[in-house]
Amino acid sequence: MKRAFVFPGQGSQTVGMGKALAAADPVARAIFEEVDDALGEKLSSLMFDGDPETLNLTRNAQPALMAVSVAATRVLLEKLQRPAHQAASFVAGHSLGEYSAFVAAGCLSVGDAARLLRLRGDAMQRAVPVGEGAMAAVLGLDMEAVEAIAAEAGKAGAGHAEAGQADDLVCQVANDNAPGQIVVSGHKGAIERAIDLAAARGAKRSMLLPVSAPFHCSLMAPAARVMADALAQIDLGAPLVPVVPNMTATAVTDPPELRRLLVEQITGRVRWRESVIHMRSAGVDQFVELGAGKVLSGLSRRIDKGASALSLGTLEDIEAFVATTV
Structure with a gap:
């Protein structure tokens, strides 16, 4: 069986994630300690027992989610008694999950990933003043329709000239998550207009997302320069x-x-739907989501109903998987 390891992005974080895994397995515990040392603070305490609002801050959620994903991956590989290249044919991560994928693939250290993600979170938050940007999910429309809506919503004079806006606003497709599940990002006024346009054009649902900045659009250019x-x-x-x-x-x-x-x-755009299709076309039978939540395993099944997909975030999950894996 060909397998891909996939790693979740922001939004999957919850207080308590990784706590039981760290308590039960020294390999996992070592990863959380390595992240704490890299950041010079007890991020693990916030993850295990902290305040949800503080954990949800971009600067905390990004390295925290990576830590849980890498801890679960290391425990899995130890239980399988196989290196990563024998356990998986591909790795992929959704947005910040790409850093987890790099660590799993052996090309980035845990400490470097933690420091980069803390910097990434801070830079993305600073790139756009709070309240000026937004993101929205559009459900039930195809890519062509959403791209047309985004282009119209961002045009100067389209519902925002009265606010003195002479130039086009940013409204771009940020995430192509699955068929009928597309996210747009940009200036708040343009995103709100996109929601109205989507409703008028038959979307099943369109709604603002609870995020602190408009990720994966051109407004993030200052953050891209920092990360470069x-x-x-x-x-x-x-x-x-x-x-x-x-x-x-x-x-x-x-x-x-x-x-x-x-x-x-x-x-740039998170091309998750196309990524899953590519891995399936390369022979992947099974998508194993490592870390917090079950978002990507659900998306994998939506993208290709013939794909096997599961989530491993606890020691019990991992041991059950290992028991059935040849």
Whole structure:
């Protein structure tokens, strides 16, 4: 069986994630300690027993989700008694989950990933003043329809000229998650107009997302510049397992290209639907989501009903999986 390891992005975080795994397994515990040391603070205490509002801050949620994903991956590989390249044919992560994928593939250290994600979270939050940006999910329309809505919603004079806005606003497709599940990102006024346009054009539902900044659109350009400088200082090795980046939705193994794609990902589209299709076309039978939540396993089944997909976030999940894996 060909298998892909996939890693969740922001929104999957919950207080308590990873706590039982750390208590039960020293391999997991070591990962959380490594992340704490890299950041110079007890992020694990916030993850295990902290305040949800503080954990949900982008600067905390991003390294925290990576820590849980990497801890679950390391425990799984230890139980399987196999290296990553024998356990998986591909790795892929949704947005920040791409950093978890890089660690799993052996081309980025845990400490570097934690520091980069803390920087990434801070830079993304600073890129757009609070209240100026927004994101919205559009359900029930295809990509062509949503792209047309985004283009119309962002045009100067389309419902925002009265506010003195002379130039076009940003409204772009940020995430292609699954058939009929597309996210748009940009200026708040344009996103609100996109919601109205989507409703008028037959969307099943359109709603603002509870996020603190408009991720994966051109408004994130300042954050991309910060990450370009930071990533230039990082030792990025060749992956032991091919990575399917968000930007290409095809397998990549060249370190300079992977570094460039991590920067472009800040402003670029998360092509998750296409990534799953690519891995399926390459023979992947099973998608194993490692870390918090079950978002990606659900999306995998929506994208391809013939795909096997499951989530491993606890020691019980991992041991049950290992017991049935040859």
